[in-house]
Amino acid sequence: MEATVVSTATGMTTAQTTADRLRDLATNLAASEDRIAGEVAIAATSAAELRRQYRAADKRRGGPGSTDARKYALGSALVLVGIDGSDDTALLGLMAHPERMARWMQSATAASAGPTFGDIVRWIFSDPARLTWCQQWGVILQWRRRAALYEQEVRRFIETGPLDPRASWRRKPITIGQAALIDALVGLLGEPAPDLATRGAAFEWLRARGGNPAFWREPSLPPHLEEDDE
Numbered sequence: 001m002e003a004t005v006v007s008t009a010t011g012m013t014t015a016q017t018t019a020d021r022l023r024d025l026a027t028n029l030a031a032s033e034d035r036i037a038g039e040v041a042i043a044a045t046s047a048a049e050l051r052r053q054y055r056a057a058d059k060r061r062g063g064p065g066s067t068d069a070r071k072y073a074l075g076s077a078l079v080l081v082g083i084d085g086s087d088d089t090a091l092l093g094l095m096a097h098p099e100r101m102a103r104w105m106q107s108a109t110a111a112s113a114g115p116t117f118g119d120i121v122r123w124i125f126s127d128p129a130r131l132t133w134c135q136q137w138g139v140i141l142q143w144r145r146r147a148a149l150y151e152q153e154v155r156r157f158i159e160t161g162p163l164d165p166r167a168s169w170r171r172k173p174i175t176i177g178q179a180a181l182i183d184a185l186v187g188l189l190g191e192p193a194p195d196l197a198t199r200g201a202a203f204e205w206l207r208a209r210g211g212n213p214a215f216w217r218e219p220s221l222p223p224h225l226e227e228d229d230e
Helices: 014-059 067-080 088-095 098-110 117-125 128-160 176-189 199-208
Strands: none
Touching (some): 088 098, 117 128, 176 199
16 A cells, blocks of 8 residues: 655645646646647648649649749748738748847747747737837838839830820730739838729829839838837
8 A cells, every 4th residue: 555645845645746746747738639639720721722722723823833833832831830810011021130030039939929930920010119110121121122113114114205195005005014013002102002904094103103202212211129229
């Protein structure tokens, strides 16, 4: 028969202590099983999504192996780690600063954020100052990427001189470059999407926004973060 020893410090017997430890172990195992079950559910959902993506693969520009398909696959990977629903502009600003991102991720882990990458990113963005900082950097990087397109689609018309409102080029369908730039500006400037069918209408819309400092001149840097002074 096992001897029962009473602790003078806690008043608990060794049998009670062992039982408590077993209960804690069972609780931890149950929590682990719940987490694993959740991961299995995510995998099942993603399998259905992968089947949908496969059916749509030949409809995307270039098909399997193309640049668009690779970008689509990369985006899908981010969704699988829980990033779906995050602000894409802020995410761009965050991931463009890996050292700062690593520091914030360490803080998130210390605060028990998780378990997914998306949970950690949401914890980072829960701080309004950090979210604003990342969003502003995202806007700057988007502007830099599209600056060359703006130059091509607007400046070349001005410099070559076809500004006659009756010019035949104005009646031609809107170009892909114009459509892409308009879509970008709608997001950057927070304007409603215009209904433009011709090159002339698109040119005037773009030229009118050429003097807008939010685009023609690079956006200003985000405000200084007080935490950097700590």
